[in-house]
Amino acid sequence: MMKKATVKEGKTVTLVYWDIKEIPVPPGFDPRRVRPCINGLLESHGYSGPVTIYAVGILTDVHVDILRALSSSGIVLYYTPFCGSKIMSLMFEWMRTSSPPGNILGICNRGDFPSPPQSGYNLFTPFSDSSPHEDAISWRNLILTVSGTLEEDTCSETYESTSWFCSICHPDDDLPGEGEVHPDDDLCGLDLPGEGFETFTGHLSSQEHVLRRREGLPFEDFLPLPRFRDEDENPPTIVRWQPEKATPEESEAVTSVFWDINLFPVPPGFDARLVRWCINRLLESHGYSAPPTIYAVGLLTNVHDGILQALSSTGITLYYAPHGTSDIRLLMSQWISKNPPPTNILGICDPRGFPPPLSGYNIFRPFSYSSPKQDSVLWGSSLLTDSGALEEDTCSETDECASWCCLICNHIGGQGFENFTRHLSTPNHLQNLSHEGSSSNKRRT
Numbered sequence: 309m310m311k312k313a314t315v316k317e318g319k320t321v322t323l324v325y326w327d328i329k330e331i332p333v334p335p336g337f338d339p340r341r342v343r344p345c346i347n348g349l350l351e352s353h354g355y356s357g358p359v360t361i362y363a364v365g366i367l368t369d370v371h372v373d374i375l376r377a378l379s380s381s382g383i384v385l386y387y388t389p390f391c392g393s394k395i396m397s398l399m400f401e402w403m404r405t406s407s408p409p410g411n412i413l414g415i416c417n418r419g420d421f422p423s424p425p426q427s428g429y430n431l432f433t434p435f436s437d438s439s440p441h442e443d444a445i446s447w448r449n450l451i452l453t454v455s456g457t458l459e460e461d462t463c464s465e466t467y468e469s470t471s472w473f474c475s476i477c478h479p480d481d482d483l484p485g486e487g488e489v490h491p492d493d494d495l496c497g498l499d500l501p502g503e504g505f506e507t508f509t510g511h512l513s514s515q516e517h518v519l520r521r522r523e524g525l526p527f528e529d530f531l532p533l534p535r536f537r538d539e540d541e542n543p544p545t546i547v548r549w550q551p552e553k554a555t556p557e558e559s560e561a562v563t564s565v566f567w568d569i570n571l572f573p574v575p576p577g578f579d580a581r582l583v584r585w586c587i588n589r590l591l592e593s594h595g596y597s598a599p600p601t602i603y604a605v606g607l608l609t610n611v612h613d614g615i616l617q618a619l620s621s622t623g624i625t626l627y628y629a630p631h632g633t634s635d636i637r638l639l640m641s642q643w644i645s646k647n648p649p650p651t652n653i654l655g656i657c658d659p660r661g662f663p664p665p666l667s668g669y670n671i672f673r674p675f676s677y678s679s680p681k682q683d684s685v686l687w688g689s690s691l692l693t694d695s696g697a698l699e700e701d702t703c704s705e706t707d708e709c710a711s712w713c714c715l716i717c718n719h720i721g722g723q724g725f726e727n728f729t730r731h732l733s734t735p736n737h738l739q740n741l742s743h744e745g746s747s748s749n750k751r752r753t
């Protein structure tokens with residue numbers, strides 16, 4: 309149980325150090341509510357003084373939209389590759405430079421607290437258990453429980469001058485030379501500060517920061533993909549929540565991609581001709597070297613013609629199927645029945661679109677978040693992230709034999725985009741469509 313504030317503690321400042329990697333924002337939870345929840349928790353225990361919250365960790369591993377939301381609510385972003393020891397040193401540093409009384413709430417492993425504590429400071433955690441796993445559960449319950457009562461007055465605050473820090477860069481930094489980086493540089497309290505979220509993301513991609521990171525931190529992840537770790541506690545049995553490195557067998561095997569284009573549309577302004585390249589790149593970066601077959605599945609009459617034509621021109625197969633997730637499930641099952649293992653299936657779709665697991669089939673999703681909303685955010689941003697690097701050699705592939713299929717017309721298929729649009733207006737198709745009773749068959753212009 310969290311400690312109740314004494315009268316003195318109730319009036320003084322509270323600093324919150326939150327290990328955002330160990331104790332992440334739960335999938336589907338609106339990150340803008342984290343701050344009101346922490347404040348509500350503190351208030352309910354009698355802490356009514358000013359609160360400053362630091363989200364500490366390898367922030368490049370946290371999705372940028374989550375960071376932006378946290379930042380907009382006034383949480384200070386603190387980039388560091390050494391999270392636990394950094395939290396400890398921040399707590400130390402604060403106690404060294406501020407006289408008591410003071411409250412420090414550590415949303416982190418208990419082992420990150422300085423010990424022994426200095427007298428006059430009130431160090432505490434919101435958790436009663438010491439195991440990281442149980443901590444994570446109570447974090448989730450705590451947040452979700454407290455937030456239930458706060459629905460109304462959240463999200464209203466925005467802090468124009470929200471700040472951030474980078475613990476591996478320093479003000480007045482020149483580019484690091486050899487041997488200049490010391491792991492406890494950051495104990496000196498000289499971490500580079502900044503204001504505003506855009507300057508933060510700008511800094512993380514700046515040459516200065518990237519060089520610093522490379523020089524001092526050979527262990528950090530340099531792979532652009534996957535940036536999204538497994539956040540879900542309960543992935544379906546055999547469906548991987550994100551691609552893993554292909555085994556030698558898998559890397560040679562055929563790969564089919566089932567893409568629900570209604571659920572995961574091409575983002576506005578994004579060149580549809582890049583989609584295939586991005587999917588190929590994702591697969592290649594994980595060792596899947598056989599060229600995939602990509603099916604854009606959905607109620608294609610709800611997708612703009614220009615997009616369909618662009619996709620088709622790059623060799624993506626258009627699959628007219630009006631029932632969304634259940635059609636995807638059907639198509640995957642049919643495909644599995646025709647293709648013996650080993651095979652790879654990438655499903656850019658609702659997880660419920662996956663058929664029951666079968667051994668020998670390597671079935672996975674491109675990213676790990678479980679809520680549909682976060683999925684679509686990741687889809688958009690992972691595509692866009694990729695495209696920056698590939699302006700040059702795109703659009704070169706065209707597949708003359710790009711094909712299409714129509715599920716409601718007994719999987720009839722053909723070649724070419726013109727042929728596809730013609731099919732959609734044939735009496736046969738329209739008749740099958742009216743048997744479907746589908747009401748959303750108007751073409752968008």
Ligand SMILES: [Zn+2]
Pocket residue numbers: 474475476477500511512516517520
């Ligand atoms: Zn930096």
Ligand SMILES: [Zn+2]
Pocket residue numbers: 628714715716717731732736737740
């Ligand atoms: Zn048809």
